[in-house]
Amino acid sequence: MRINEERLRQRMDRINAIAVTEEEGMMRLALSDADREARDLLVSWMEEAGMSVRIDDMGTVYGVMKGTDEKALPICVGSHMDTQPNGGKYDGFFGVMAGLEAILSIKESGLELDSDLILADWTNEEGARFVPPMLASGVNAGVFDPQWVYDREDTEGVRYEDELKRIGYQGEKENRLTKAKAYLEPHIEQGPVLDAKGLSCGIVTGALGITGLDITISGEANHAGTTPMSHRKDALVAAAEAISRIRKNCIDFGEPAVITNGIINAQPASKNIVPGTVYFSIDLRYHTDEGMAELEQQTKDIIQKTCDEFGVSVQIEQYWRAKPAVFNETIVGCVEEAANEKNLPAMRIISGAGHDAVFISEIIPTGMIFVPSIKGMSHCPQENTKWEDLVAGTELTADVLVKLDKETI
Amino acid sequence: MRINEERLRQRMDRINAIAVTEEEGMMRLALSDADREARDLLVSWMEEAGMSVRIDDMGTVYGVMKGTDEKALPICVGSHMDTQPNGGKYDGFFGVMAGLEAILSIKESGLELDSDLILADWTNEEGARFVPPMLASGVNAGVFDPQWVYDREDTEGVRYEDELKRIGYQGEKENRLTKAKAYLEPHIEQGPVLDAKGLSCGIVTGALGITGLDITISGEANHAGTTPMSHRKDALVAAAEAISRIRKNCIDFGEPAVITNGIINAQPASKNIVPGTVYFSIDLRYHTDEGMAELEQQTKDIIQKTCDEFGVSVQIEQYWRAKPAVFNETIVGCVEEAANEKNLPAMRIISGAGHDAVFISEIIPTGMIFVPSIKGMSHCPQENTKWEDLVAGTELTADVLVKLDKETI
Incomplete structure (x- = not known):
């Protein structure tokens, strides 16, 4: 599936220009003004594409592109837009933008899928502002109590819930992602393995x-x-x-x-x-x-x-x-098949880092796609991935979404 | 040589009652009010015994008991009265009090020595208030520059010289101990060796x-x-x-x-x-x-x-x-001989800690006597030595001073 490279690049650059540190790192802490600005842009792009937007009680943003079969379970793709302080340009953010671009490219290709395609931006994955990490996906998976998350405070003593209200992103519990056919998360590896082996893609089988x-x-x-x-x-x-x-x-x-x-x-x-x-x-x-x-x-x-x-x-x-996470073998198989069809140099890999996908895998069949991190650097301004690997990862995301729609899981 | 045990005990108790911490540790930091109070008592006891008192430019207090031979070099005994914060009752202080009691006991025994006997209380041995340790003995030995020592500041930014003036113990450079026949320092071991071996005395041959x-x-x-x-x-x-x-x-x-x-x-x-x-x-x-x-x-x-x-x-x-210190073999021999004559269970030992004696040994023939530290504990309220070992160490000090007077060094 070909994507619109220029649109992907312009939109990534647009959001990555919001809050830049002196060392050219990203400073998009969860529920900050910068996070709100990024969310507002994301929502505007979703709406422009004809997606319906909903927000859940933890602030997670979902954009829904309708499928043709009312009875089919939705397929979700996503990641997070919050960053570490002085973080990198791609950690989390790549997954959201790749998911959006993949959904738009599928639509523009004229393909009609049975399932709704949902794009998710999970709140506070990093745990940099509100500790611990993966708060919204944790509540979604039933791991964390929502009131306990609301009461988490940043180092200034500001509450999660108060910031959620302040930036206008407190939605309804009913909007959480409770049932889906599959959840797919594209992400940078944040480790050195793919880069050291000269591969373009990691077929993630689970997490340590x-x-x-x-x-x-x-x-x-x-x-x-x-x-x-x-x-x-x-x-x-x-x-x-x-x-x-x-x-x-x-x-x-x-x-x-x-x-x-x-x-x-x-x-x-x-x-x-x-x-x-x-x-x-x-x-x-x-x-x-x-x-x-x-x-x-x-x-x-x-x-x-x-x-x-x-x-x-x-x-x-x-x-x-x-607990270790073991991803759904059918989804892992779809990623592997799609990578083979594209002749992408790829390998099966286990994630060493935590991701929203780890929590989501407890309630929804889940898989991940890794793109390489140059020298394995992450959580720092030096975090980087070759543009062609980002494009290939986005195309692969689209291909996998199409496969998942046809697949029985 | 028999000493006046009761006088030794009372005087040690008197000074150790000046500044006591909650855990019953000593808090006699160099040049503090507690140090001044201890010095004032020491000076009064020196004067009461007929010793002449002099103070040098670093605040070291010397009490001189006249000998019979004007031409004989003096023999000095001493240590320091300052302590660590929440320190022990005997570190340094034992050496000063043993020296005083030894000199008084010799005088009271009717023995007349050729040499003057000098008792020294060196300023700031611990290095707890003004860093580094052994400042006054270091100046005396020519290791430290006196102005540099004057400008040392404690953690509150208070200067050594200003505190010296404030407590009234800034004397003359001419009063330093530049020439002497011998310097002897009784001290607690501050290590576990003598106690573990059940010995009463360490014949110190040098320092690491x-x-x-x-x-x-x-x-x-x-x-x-x-x-x-x-x-x-x-x-x-x-x-x-x-x-x-x-x-x-x-x-x-x-x-x-x-x-x-x-x-x-x-x-x-x-x-x-x-x-x-x-x-x-x-x-x-x-x-x-x-x-x-x-x-x-x-x-x-x-x-x-x-x-x-x-x-x-x-x-x-x-x-x-x-540098390692190697003590004077004649003085080490006198300590060994005196211990043998008293049937004190003793051994030759090398000091692992720094002492004023280490600096003084660079300009004056030097020796040390160790008494045991129970379980080797020091710089803490638990620091302890059996009373009979303190008495034996004081008697030994007197015996060695008498031997040194007769000896050619």
């Missing part, structure tokens, strides 16, 4: 589950000069050894397992005092529930054993748990 | 040198989910491996080598971002110059090699260098 652990090791703070090595209970050397060992274990466990220790600090944090306490975080990801549980247990056991060896004690607490 | 290094490892910050293990340049896993390896190397290097990584942090310090930069500190100590240089080079080489393996870069900067 996440286990977050807080590790606190307690030894004995002591004088750096007067305490012989043999008399020490150094919390940091135990932590360092544990970090080395759990990393090796994770690599041996095999891809796509990843482990990250993003935060570490030692107390009392004096150059001439042996650390008595060390805290570090663990972010552990895997693509199956059983594997995740096994990897988590191995990781905990290694830490416990290491601390025993060093004569220090350890507390391990789980601060986060997100 | 210190090399302080700042290590900054730079890799690449990346998304914790989307970056496969094989694509990472994780600064923290390189740091963790380096910390493990340099510790093993230090243990293999052999006692008394010690290595401490007191501070560590990772940037950007987010649980779901692979650390792009990690800083950690190294405090490395050894008792010989050559060994210290060798250990430092080995440590740097291991870090560089580890970082090369992990594909990250590293910057190593030296923030501190203190």
Whole structure:
């Protein structure tokens, strides 16, 4: 399916010109004035194309292009338009614009689909303004309580619901996306794999589950000069050894397992005092529930054993748990088939990041399309994707929507 | 030499009652009102004993008990009365009070010594209020420039010299201790060795040198989910491996080598971002110059090699260098002989901590006596030494002063 490249480029440039940082990053925080301006433009383009627009109670915007069969379930495509502070031009935003352009191109091609095609712009995917991420899609999937989301505050103490009202995007609960034949989310990879392999497209089969652990090791703070090595209970050397060992274990466990220790600090944090306490975080990801549980247990056991060896004690607490997502095989198959038909260099890939699609997959058959991120950079002004890959991803989105309309799911 | 136990106890209790924290720690910061009150009491006790009192330009207080030989060089004993915030009852303070009690006991015994006996209370040994430590003894030894010390400021921006004037303890440069036959410093060990071995006395042969290094490892910050293990340049896993390896190397290097990584942090310090930069500190100590240089080079080489393996870069900067101190063998011999004569369970030991004696040893033949620290605790309210060990240490101090008077050094 050919798309209107020039329209896609002009519309992306138009919204990406709304709120630009000094480093040429995007600053379209959820429910900000910039977000409102982007929404207003999106709504105007939907209406101009003859789509009917509805807003749900979380502020998610849906544009509906009518199909020919009243009884057919709708097919939804979308992503989010909010950004990180000083974020990139494509994270989320590409999915919304690719979805819009795909729907318009299908209509303009003269093809008539049975299903309604719905374009969705989910509110607050980033979690940059209101924590945690994916608030609107989480409510839509029944994961979050809507009142709890309304009461989320940004760092200034401003409530989600109050901002939703202020920018004029508080709609009705009845408008949520509760039933659909399929949900498809085009997105940038935000990782280095496709770019490093020189591929144009990722056929996303699911998303890694996440286990977050807080590790606190307690030894004995002591004088750096007067305490012989043999008399020490150094919390940091135990932590360092544990970090080395759990990393090796994770690599041996095999891809796509990843482990990250993003935060570490030692107390009392004096150059001439042996650390008595060390805290570090663990972010552990895997693509199956059983594997995740096994990897988590191995990781905990290694830490416990290491601390025993060093004569220090350890507390391990789980601060986060997100189940792996497994996408619908029929939808994944449609993406793969469409990529093959276009001769797009592609591979099956598992998403390491969270996406609205992860929550939506709990209630609606879901799939995703990845386009490459140059050097894997994201959440920064350097985030980039070749224009031809964005065009190919948009065309692929249109092709997949047409296939999904014909497919039984 | 028998001492007046009751007088020693009462005087220690009197000064230790001046500024007590909620946790029963000492709060006698250098040149504070509490320090002035302690100095005023010390001066009154010196004068009461017939000692002449002089103050030098750094605020160090000297009490002189005249000897019989005008031509004999004086013998000095002392330590410091300032404490850490919420510090212990004996660190430094024991040495001053043991010196005073020893001098009084010698006089009261009827013994007449050739040399003048001088008691010194060095200003700002702790470095807790004015950084770095051992400012007055450092000026006395020619290590620090006096004007630079005068301009040191505490965290409130108050200058050393202004506080010295305010509490009325700014004396004359001419009063510094420039020439003496010997300097002896009794002190608590501040380490666990004597207590663990059940000994009453440490015959201190010198002090460890210190090399302080700042290590900054730079890799690449990346998304914790989307970056496969094989694509990472994780600064923290390189740091963790380096910390493990340099510790093993230090243990293999052999006692008394010690290595401490007191501070560590990772940037950007987010649980779901692979650390792009990690800083950690190294405090490395050894008792010989050559060994210290060798250990430092080995440590740097291991870090560089580890970082090369992990594909990250590293910057190593030296923030501190203190030469090892080797005490005068005649004085060390006098301490050993006196301990043997008293049947005190004792051992030769190297100080891991810095002391005024370390600087003074650069210009005057120096020795130290350690009394045990229970469980090695220091710089905290739990710092403690058995009363009988304090008494034995004070008696030993008197015995050593008498021996030093007879000895040719």
